[in-house]
Structure formats: C-alpha cells, structure tokens
Amino acid sequence: MSSDKFLNFGGLLIDGKIEKDRVKLYYILEDGRLIEWVDEEKFYPYIYISPEEENKVLDEAKALGCSILSEFKKNLFSEKEDMYLKISGEEEALAKLKYRLNRVWEDELPPIIKYVFEKNIRFGIQYETFGEEYTPLNVENHYFNETFGNLLDEDPIKYYYVKRFFEAIEQPIPRIAEDVARRLGYDKDRMLRAIYLSRIANTPLASRMPPSYFIKALYYLCLKSEGYIIPTAEEFARGESSRGVYGKAALVIAPEKGVFLNTYVLDYESLYPSCIDVYNLSHETINCGHPECRKNGVPEEKHHVCLLRRGKYSVLIGALKDLRIKYYKRMGKDGDIRAKIVSDVLKNILVICYGVTIRIKGLANPSLAESITAYARNALKTAWKIAIEEGLKPVYGDTDSLFIVNPESKRVQTLVDRVKRELGLDLAVDKKYKVCIFSKAKKAYLGIFEDGKIDPKGLAAYKSSTPTFVKKVLKETAIELSKIESADDIAKARERINRILEEREKDILQKRFEVEDMGFSVILHKSSQEILNSYVNAQSYQCAIQLIDAGIRLRKGQIITFAKVKPFHYRGNKFTVKPINFVKKDEINLQDYISNMHTMMAQILEPLGLEKVGSKDRHMMLSNWFE
Structure with a gap:
C-alpha cells in the first residue's frame, strides 16, 4: 500500500x-x-x-x-x-x-x-x-424525469430523497x-x-455487517444531513419498553382445500415499505401530540398517525422503495445488469424495514412496529373483501398475496383500481398458475405454471432437508398435474399419480434406489462438545456423534446428511440413523422411507382425494393409503 x-x-x-x-x-x-x-x-x-x-x-x-x-x-x-x-x-x-x-x-x-x-x-x-x-455530478436522465417528475408536486420531500439517492448511485x-x-x-x-x-x-x-446496520446508517445519514440530533435509542422508542412480538402477526387467510385451475396471484409489491410510506409511519409521527391527529387512527390498534408532518423514516423508506420498483427493477427486467444489481441491493435494505422497528436498538419502537403490521393486515383484508364484492373468488391470502381462481380480467382490473383508490397501495398480478393445489395448512401449496415448471411453497416434500428420492416423486406428481386442462382431468391425474406412488413404493421395497438419494440434510445448531454432552437423542445428534467418533471435525452451522437405518445400539443407546457415507443399502429402514414418502406428500395427496386410511398392516402397502 x-x-x-x-x-x-x-x-x-x-x-x-x-x-x-x-x-x-x-x-x-x-x-x-x-x-x-x-x-x-x-x-x-x-x-x-x-x-x-x-x-x-x-x-x-x-x-x-x-x-x-x-x-x-x-x-x-x-x-x-x-x-x-x-x-x-x-x-x-x-x-x-x-x-x-x-x-x-x-x-x-x-x-x-x-x-x-x-x-x-x-x-x-x-x-x-x-x-x-x-x-455529485449531474446525472439526471430522461427516464428519471419521466418516472419521478410528478413526485416533485405530489411529495416534494420524497422527491428530494429520491433525487439525492439517485445521484449517489449513478456517480461514475x-x-x-x-x-x-x-x-x-x-x-x-x-x-x-x-x-x-x-x-x-x-x-x-x-x-x-448485518442489513440492519446499513438501514440504521441510512437513517442517521438523512437526519444528520438535515441538521437533526440523532435521538438516543430510548428516544426512538418513545419511552416504551420492549413488548416482545409486537401486535398481531401478518395476516394469513386459511386456504380452501382442493385443486384449482387458472389461479391468479395478486401481490402487494413491497407491502411493508409501502405501508410505511403511504401511511406516514415513522418514529415521530406515531402517537404525535397534536389533538387534531388523533382521528387518524391505525386499524385495529389504539395508535394514531400525524397528519401535519411527513415522517423521516417514512419518506426514507418510501424513496428507496420507489427508486427500486419504479426505476431500477424495471430497467433490470429490460436486461440492464447494473440496474438489477442496484435493485437487489435496495431490496436487501427494504426487506428488513419492518423488522428493525421490533428488535434493533436505535430503531426499535413498539407502537411503530404494531402500526406497520396493522396497516399490512388491513391491506390484505380489504383486498379480499373488495374481491368478493366484485364477484371474484379468492381462495387464499398470505401477508401480501391474494389468490383468485379463474377471474375475468376486467374484474381483476377493477379490484386493482379500487385498492389503489381506497388504500393508496399498488396491487398487481404477480403470477398465474395453470394448476394450484392447497391443503388445509397455511403457507403450503403447489403452483404449476403453464410451461410445467413447479412453484412449491412450504411443502414438506420439497424442503432442503428432504431426501432427493421424495423430491423426485413430487416432480413426477407435478408432471401429471400439469396435464390437467379441465376439472374432468383431475380424476385421470389422480389415477396416474396413484400408479407413480405404487411404483416408487416398490422401488423402495426392492431396493431400486441410490443410497445418497435417501439422505436427510440438517444444520447443526450446537458445537461438537455441546452435542457430546447432550442427553438428547435427536437423529441429527446421532449422526453427529458417529462422525465425531470417526475423527471428523464438525462446526456449529455445518450441514450434515444421514439416512434412516434399522435400529442398532451405539454408545449404550438405540440409534436409528447413520451418516450417509457410512450406510450400506441393506441397512436402510425401508418401512420408514415408505411412511416418510407418504407423509411428506400428504399436502399434495389429500387435496386430490388420495388420503391415508386406517390400517393395522405394518407394511403400509399402497392399498392402505388410497381410496
């Protein structure tokens, strides 16, 4: 140097x-x-x-x-x-x-x-x-002025923030x-x-540093540049002590179980940042001291929001959100690699704008956090209500997404327009599934696009820890589901899936598989010494102990992979797994894997009417699983 x-x-x-x-x-x-x-x-x-x-x-x-x-x-x-x-x-x-x-x-x-x-x-x-x-060098361009020109009249404070960040980003x-x-x-x-x-x-x-460090640095930068003293953590919290998980959680409306065709997913893009921006949510605007602002109540909460001042946190998050959604994300979709990188950086900041108000010292404020979630819940609830009023059929709602079955385009546009008019928020069609399957569980469904690609969310059969063998079964099942064109095709798909599962069960029983495809992968949350000293006999610990005894060094946070085997005694305890590299095919517990396959696939099978029925047969053959 x-x-x-x-x-x-x-x-x-x-x-x-x-x-x-x-x-x-x-x-x-x-x-x-x-x-x-x-x-x-x-x-x-x-x-x-x-x-x-x-x-x-x-x-x-x-x-x-x-x-x-x-x-x-x-x-x-x-x-x-x-x-x-x-x-x-x-x-x-x-x-x-x-x-x-x-x-x-x-x-x-x-x-x-x-x-x-x-x-x-x-x-x-x-x-x-x-x-x-x-x-800063002058970096304005036609597209920027076209995108944000109206903002100068509508929200001049936010325009100033947008322009300032844009200038910094666009420097050579x-x-x-x-x-x-x-x-x-x-x-x-x-x-x-x-x-x-x-x-x-x-x-x-x-x-x-973690993302929270950068959002705090951003906020402090904005305050300092405008001549503010940066409040203490206690002042940011407005004297309120931590209440743990503040207010109600994000709203999830339970799905209607079944198989649905032509399902549209409408999404509030950047819902929490949008609520912070549109509803003026900031440390100094929540429960302000102005009597005339008390009428501006937060939905389902006892808080109110200032009508006389533009909140600093609100305008900061709003500026970053607008820059990402209206400028860099659009340019990134058009193939601008640099814009895509900027969009991703902004997204990483925005994604935690709510979380930091819960737990990060120097940004945490219980009433602010409660107000953000309250407005977000109200947004989903209102969109659901409007959808029904407009003759649409919503079947599932999750935080910022609304699932509507086989809607007319005109009615969807009416829904979007009403949401914008009544809430000030932007709702748009995010994706369309040719086939979508819901179980009774929240946050777990399978969407299949027109081209046959699958979009599994929260399914046990597609978790990172799930054996490759089961993931392959899910993909085979999805291929058959993608062939559904009308309600009449569902019964045919059910029969084909039934045969697939029967064949895969035979594959297990006849040992037609690769041992490495039967591995469960998990993260170690404790150190080697903590595992050795533990009285817990969890399967991940069983695997770790055998690896440690074999001279393999393990660290906290490491991923290990094991297979389920026939029970054996080890260190005076009954063990049921072995590290994947230690396993011979003859040791695999075949019945466990048959059971696991059906259990993990249940979220897809049950909506199809392929539900397990009671049986005393320990072998659990296919006839015991399906109607």
Missing part, C-alpha cells in the same frame, strides 16, 4: 480509520493500487450532551483535553432547535465522561462515520482529489479488475454490490 498526500488523480473511497487525532482514508485506483491519504487537520470523536449537565463534566473534560462547543440541532420529535454541547476529545476521555452523564447523544456512531458526516464525504464514490468533499464507477476485487475479498459482481451499498448507506466498503 502506498501513501501519498499530493496525488491529484482520482480513486474510489473504500475505507477509513482514525489513529489518535489523524484520519486516514483509503482509496483504490483503477490499476488496483490502494492509496492511503492522511488528513493533516486534527479530528477528534465527539458526543453531544444537554447544557443542564455541563457542570457535571466541565472541569474533568477540560482536564482531559476535550473541547466544548455549543451547537443548535433540530429535535426530531418537536421540530424545534435546541442547544446541545458538543464535547470532542480522544475516545478514552469521552468514555470516562459518559459514565457521569444521564444522557449522551451520538455516542454509538463510529468515529470514522462522524468524520465523514462532518466533512461531507461519501464512501463508495470516486474522487478526483483525495480528501475532497462529495459534490471505476473499472475494478477481477484480481483487485479478490484482494479485497470479493468477486467482481459482489464488489459492485458492495460499492453501491457503500454509497447508498455511506459506510466503508469493508463493512461486514
């Missing part, structure tokens, strides 16, 4: 750190060199405190070499400007002072993030001169060679994703 304070050709800002009072920024050049630039101006981390607490720490702060300045910052909840004392000094000094204070603001921000806030620098951006401020990207990306721990595609995430959230490229 080279160090040069006077280079005047550009580089991509990827990281930074503070050593004592000096800031080092790291830029990568197109030729792969990593340049370290040192800011000659001293910089110290800082915290903010209330003026009322100045006397507690004034003398000690001066003795520790800290500087104290008065600054006016906007309060997110009152919108008033309040005076705060900014104490700057070495981290060790600030740590000593914090113990004597009742409340400290912005202490959880990493020092390098404080620096880039102060200097108006943005990570993931290519600069012509090292250390310079971020000044340097050519990064494959070997350079590898040195930084990426392949070329992941490097590009990291660059876009870095410039959206203004975080170092090297940040290996």
